[in-house]
Amino acid sequence: MLILIARHGEDVGCNTPEEKRLLTKRGRKQAEKLGKLIKHFNPTYIYSSSLNRAKQTAKVVAEMSNLRFRINDFIHEQQLFKEEEELQLLRVKRGYIDFNATIIKGEKYTDLISRAEKVKRWILSEHQIKKDRIVLITHGRFMTVLISLFLGFKPDGFFLANYNTSYAIIRISRNWRPMLVLPSPDNLHLLE
Numbered sequence: 001m002l003i004l005i006a007r008h009g010e011d012v013g014c015n016t017p018e019e020k021r022l023l024t025k026r027g028r029k030q031a032e033k034l035g036k037l038i039k040h041f042n043p044t045y046i047y048s049s050s051l052n053r054a055k056q057t058a059k060v061v062a063e064m065s066n067l068r069f070r071i072n073d074f075i076h077e078q079q080l081f082k083e084e085e086e087l088q089l090l091r092v093k094r095g096y097i098d099f100n101a102t103i104i105k106g107e108k109y110t111d112l113i114s115r116a117e118k119v120k121r122w123i124l125s126e127h128q129i130k131k132d133r134i135v136l137i138t139h140g141r142f143m144t145v146l147i148s149l150f151l152g153f154k155p156d157g158f159f160l161a162n163y164n165t166s167y168a169i170i171r172i173s174r175n176w177r178p179m180l181v182l183p184s185p186d187n188l189h190l191l192e
Contacts, residue, residue: 001129002181003150004041005136005143006034006061006167011053023056030165031057035064038135041169043067045127046135049076049142057165058137069137074119075146077139078112113155116145129174143168150178 009027012020023031038046038061046069048058055071062069107115127134138146140162148158150170160168169181 001127001132001134001172002041003123003134003136003170003172004038004043004167005138005147005170006038006057007140007143007162007165008049008051008054008057008137009034010164018051021051021053023053027053027164028056028060031060032064034165034167035061037167039064041133041135043133043135045132046070046137047072047075048137049139051076051139054137054139061135061137072119072136074115074122075136075138075142078107078109078141112141113145113149116142116149116155119146120149124172129172147180151180152177 009023009030011023011027014021034057043065046058046062046065046067048054048069048071050071050073054076055069058069123134136143136146143162144158144160145155147160147168147170148155150172151158162168171179171181
């Protein structure tokens with residue numbers, strides 16, 4: 001099984017309410033370039049977060065692969081409110097995440113990890129190891145946590161620079177440990 005996990009295209013930014021966070025013109029172009037790349041990946045399934053910026057990216061990707069995408073409510077970004085989001089971003093920039101931080105209105109980091117563990121179990125139980133090629137269009141923090149879990153790393157010690165439409169491919173087989181096939185932190189696929 002191959003799993004391609006990609007981050008959505010550029011959106012209007014975190015100062016915009018979640019339901020209005022749509023892709024920018026540049027984000028749509030990024031999604032088109034990602035779609036061209038994913039078409040050659042020959043996906044059998046495409047799943048998207050339920051958030052608009054991921055759905056817009058997945059729609060472009062799915063159309064280019066002549067598939068329909070499915071919404072998966074568990075692959076969304078960590079749910080934080082504006083003040084908590086700003087604090088979390090500040091901590092991440094400093095290289096520190098407090099896994100036990102008190103989050104008043106949002107999702108704790110430990111809850112994000114639990115959700116990613118559920119997604120991992122779901123993928124491994126619902127899809128065929130030999131032939132399925134799965135695409136997940138998701139978000140930065142969730143993407144990093146899910147990849148770390150597939151590779152057997154602790155999420156608290158794993159960092160992946162994931163920019164808009166960056167992706168990673170994980171190979172799962174019965175005989176070998178999961179392996180990261182191709183990370184794209186530098187977005188080579190987006191160069192003109």
